[in-house]
Amino acid sequence: MFTGIIEAIGEVVVCEPRGGDVRLRVKSSDLDFSEVQLGDSIATNGVCLTVVDLPGDGYVADVSAESLAMTTISDWSAGTLVNLERALTPKTRLGGHMVSGHVDDVGEVVSRHPDARSEQFRIRAPKALAKYIAHKGSITVDGTSLTVNKVEGAEFELNIVPHTLEKTVIGSYQPGTRVNLEVDVIARYLERLLLGDKAAEV
Numbered sequence: 001m002f003t004g005i006i007e008a009i010g011e012v013v014v015c016e017p018r019g020g021d022v023r024l025r026v027k028s029s030d031l032d033f034s035e036v037q038l039g040d041s042i043a044t045n046g047v048c049l050t051v052v053d054l055p056g057d058g059y060v061a062d063v064s065a066e067s068l069a070m071t072t073i074s075d076w077s078a079g080t081l082v083n084l085e086r087a088l089t090p091k092t093r094l095g096g097h098m099v100s101g102h103v104d105d106v107g108e109v110v111s112r113h114p115d116a117r118s119e120q121f122r123i124r125a126p127k128a129l130a131k132y133i134a135h136k137g138s139i140t141v142d143g144t145s146l147t148v149n150k151v152e153g154a155e156f157e158l159n160i161v162p163h164t165l166e167k168t169v170i171g172s173y174q175p176g177t178r179v180n181l182e183v184d185v186i187a188r189y190l191e192r193l194l195l196g197d198k199a200a201e202v
Contacts, residue, residue: 002043002085002097004138004145006168007031010044010058012080021065022073024049027058041087041101045169046143046180047071047086048101071103072142072178081169083143096145097138100185105129107141109177110155119157119165120149121173125181128152132183132191139169140182143169 010028026044033054036042037173039052042059047067053060068074076082107129110122123141125133133139133156150157164193165171173179192199 001088002048002099002143003088003100004142004143005082005097006085006142006181007045007167008084009167010082010084012076012082013058014076015076015080015137018062019108020066021025022063022077023059023060024063024073025055025060026082026084026123027055028084029057031086033057033059036086043083043085043087043099043101045072045082046099046101046140046182047073047103062115065167069102070105070182071174072106075178083168085143097140099140099143099145099182099187100120101143101182103180103182104132105181108175109175109179111175115159121160122155123169123179124155127154129139129181129183132187134184134187137187138184140180142169142179144170164187 008028008030010026013027014025016023038051041048049061051059052062063073105126107123107125110124112119114123133148133151135151139146139148146158148156149159159168
């Protein structure tokens with residue numbers, strides 16, 4: 001589990017196809033890897049990846065075909081910048097919301113414009129996710145825990161403050177940028193619970 005509070009920006013240095021899936025190497029001079037161990041999880045633009053090697057300045061992870069199909073990883077190449085967050089511990093402050101690192105689907109930035117010192121972004125989600133996105137609710141965009149300011153159909157708006165623009169990859173977003181989306185897991189569980197006994201039939 002993660003909080004959606006980004007710890008550092010990393011850079012993809014290797015994105016190597018391997019028999020239908022991919023091996024990634026990510027480096028970051030701003031993230032402390034001293035306590036990271038093999039098998040640990042690191043959210044990489046919101047995708048929970050398992051560390052399989054630690055070269056010192058970063059980590060190596062394997063990406064399954066399922067993850068390639070459901071996330072933006074298929075767009076990545078050497079030089080791609082990514083948000084990084086290590087898995088939470090019992091001592092971690094939960095400053096964002098509960099994030100699983102299991103991306104639901106890919107959205108697209110529709111527009112961006114200044115709003116005082118912040119930037120307002122409009123993002124289009126796949127129609128199947130629209131019912132899980134609520135005004136003033138939480139959503140994870142490329143691993144960043146954010147508050148939805150407005151919802152219109154499958155599109156939603158975010159106001160991003162200068163600190164978040166500087167410390168995450170959101171500052172680089174432009175119309176057309178594809179982003180990983182994870183909806184609030186509570187909404188998914190609530191939907192399933194409301195089905196009651198019918199859940200076993202669906």
